[in-house]
Each structure stands twice: as structure tokens, then as C-alpha cells.
Amino acid sequence: MAILVTGSAGFIGFHLSRRLLERGDEVVGLDSMNAYYDPTLKAARLAILQGHKGYRHVQLDLAxxxxxxxxxxxxxxxxxxxxxxxxxxxxxxxxxxxxxxANVVGFLNILEGCRAHPPQHLVFASTSSIYGNHANLPFSVHDAATHPITLYSASKAANEAMAHAYAHLFGIPATGFRFFTVYGPWGRPDMALFKFTDAILKGQPIEVYGQGQMQRDFTYVDDIVDGLVAALDRPPAPNPDWDAANPDPATSAAPWRMLNLGAGRREELMRYIEVLEEKLGRKAEIRFLPMQAGDVTATEADTAETRAVLDYAPSTSIETGVGRFVDWYREYYGV
Known part of the structure; x- marks a missing residue:
């Protein structure tokens, strides 16, 4: 395959690109290398990808x-x-x-590129935050997710709708994935695990929102990549049973579908922190704070559809995943 991966120097994009290269695919990686977070971390990821002969990099803003x-x-x-x-x-x-x-104009440019040069399959990232304050757990792709509570999640809802329109109008097969709290080696510095690790090793307090009462479906990055790779080889077909009178939000009469990518289980945030303390061999000083605007109390993915469609079987425990992150962090930063 010749695969265009946008965000290839980002956290998930790097892991996916490396997996594809290792299995023998050619990868064109596109990344703007912007400074939203430490660009040296992006450069280090990119250097690894460029060590593969099947990788070509394009530095460009998606917009x-x-x-x-x-x-x-x-x-x-x-x-x-x-x-x-x-x-x-x-x-x-x-x-x-x-x-x-980035998320709306940039994605339109992707869709227009697919319209001009139709690929066998367009796979795109959405987010679990699209479910907003949905009270039914676990979150199912078959339930309507129509009330996002941040502009980030609203922009991803727009992506889902835009991809459906292009699938309907131009027959572009599209699969969207709602990611649930991805973590692991080479993660972003603005993510909780990275920030907690940095603060604990520096002897600084960690800030825990929601008074520590939050639960998350923490999903290890390799499990995310397993789902993405499995999807590439399985483009969606129109759902022959789709009923316009009782529409299924996850499928369509067009070649389009939405799937959850999560571990499929809730973990207490405080347990996540306890595991990190165990792996670091240090206790955290915790500063409890109120819930932030745009946050939700709990997330959990219903992965039944993903398992059925992709044989998806996430298997990484937080003990294993956090341990691998800590090992990487200590090696990368020499601490």
C-alpha cells in the first residue's frame, strides 16, 4: 500500500506510521511540525520514521x-x-x-484530495469527547452523539458529517474512529500521564481535576494502532439494512461508518495515578481542583461493533501501559 498519514510526527501518527513501515508499506507522512508542544519531540519521532526507506515526509499545514x-x-x-x-x-x-x-478547513482539504484522487479507503480520527455529557455508559456508536460541549469535539463532529457527505456524494469509503484517552510512549507533553510524570520526578505537585472523582477509558497506543491497521484493509460498504425512518448513527446507505477505539473499561483516575506512583517508585503530591469546563466525569467505550467489524481485541492493562511509558520517559529524558 501507499498510505498518506497526516500528523505523522504526532503521537498516534508516529506509532501508526512506524507500524505500517515495519510491515512493508510505503508511507507519505504529512506534518506541519508546529510548536503547539515541544517540536524537538516531534523531530525525534520524525528522525525514527526517516530511518525507514519506505518513508517520505512532507512538511505542510493541512489547512x-x-x-x-x-x-x-x-x-x-x-x-x-x-x-x-x-x-x-x-x-x-x-x-x-x-x-x-486545522480540524475543519484542514479536513476539507483532505476530502477534496480524496475526491480528486479517490483512495481505496479514508480513515480519520474523531474523539470520545463527541459524546459530551451523554449519561449512558458505555458510549455506543449506535447512540446519537449530537451535543458536543467543546469546540474541539464540535470540530470532530463536523469531520464525521463532512466525511459522510463525501461518502454519499462521491462514493469515498470512510471510517471514523472515536479515540478514548490514548496514552503510551512518545505521548504529548500536554497529556495527563506526561504532565504527572514530569511533575512527580521534579518533586512538584500534580493537579487533579474533578476532585479526583473522574473515570476514564485509558487506551494504550498500540491497541489504537491495532484498530487503525485492521481498518485499512476493511473499507466499509453501504449498509443494506440502513433505514432512513430509523437511522443508525454509526452506519449509512453510503460507504461510511463510525467505530469506537477504546479499551472498553473504565478506570478510576486515582488508580491510574497509583499505578504511575508504583512504576516511578515515588509518591505524588496531589492538588485537587474542581472540574474544568468541557470535562466529563466518566468515559467508557462500547467496543462491540469494533470487535465485530475488525476483530479488535485491546489487551494492554494500565499496569503494563503505564510501565512502558515510564520506561520510555526515563530513557528519553535520562532521568
């Missing part, structure tokens, strides 16, 4: 409407995986325009 068409014209990818985005729920409260540029 660049003038230059993006040339990427598709030159590379003509058989598959496209869009992981580039302005991430972070909380940052969307500070810089909303950044999310529209």
Missing part, C-alpha cells in the same frame, strides 16, 4: 488550500489516514480559531 492538492496529485495514495488535528479539549477554550483552521 494550506493552495498546496494540499499537489500532495495528492504527486503521491496518489491508495489509502489515507487523517490524524492531523489541533488536539486538546481545554486549549479549544483559549484558541477556537485554531481548531476551525
Amino acid at each position: 494550506d488550500r493552495e498546496r494540499m492538492p499537489a500532495v495528492f496529485a504527486e503521491t496518489k495514495p491508495t489509502h489515507v489516514v487523517n490524524l492531523a488535528a489541533q488536539a486538546g479539549v481545554r486549549y479549544s477554550l483559549e484558541s477556537p480559531e485554531t481548531y476551525v483552521d
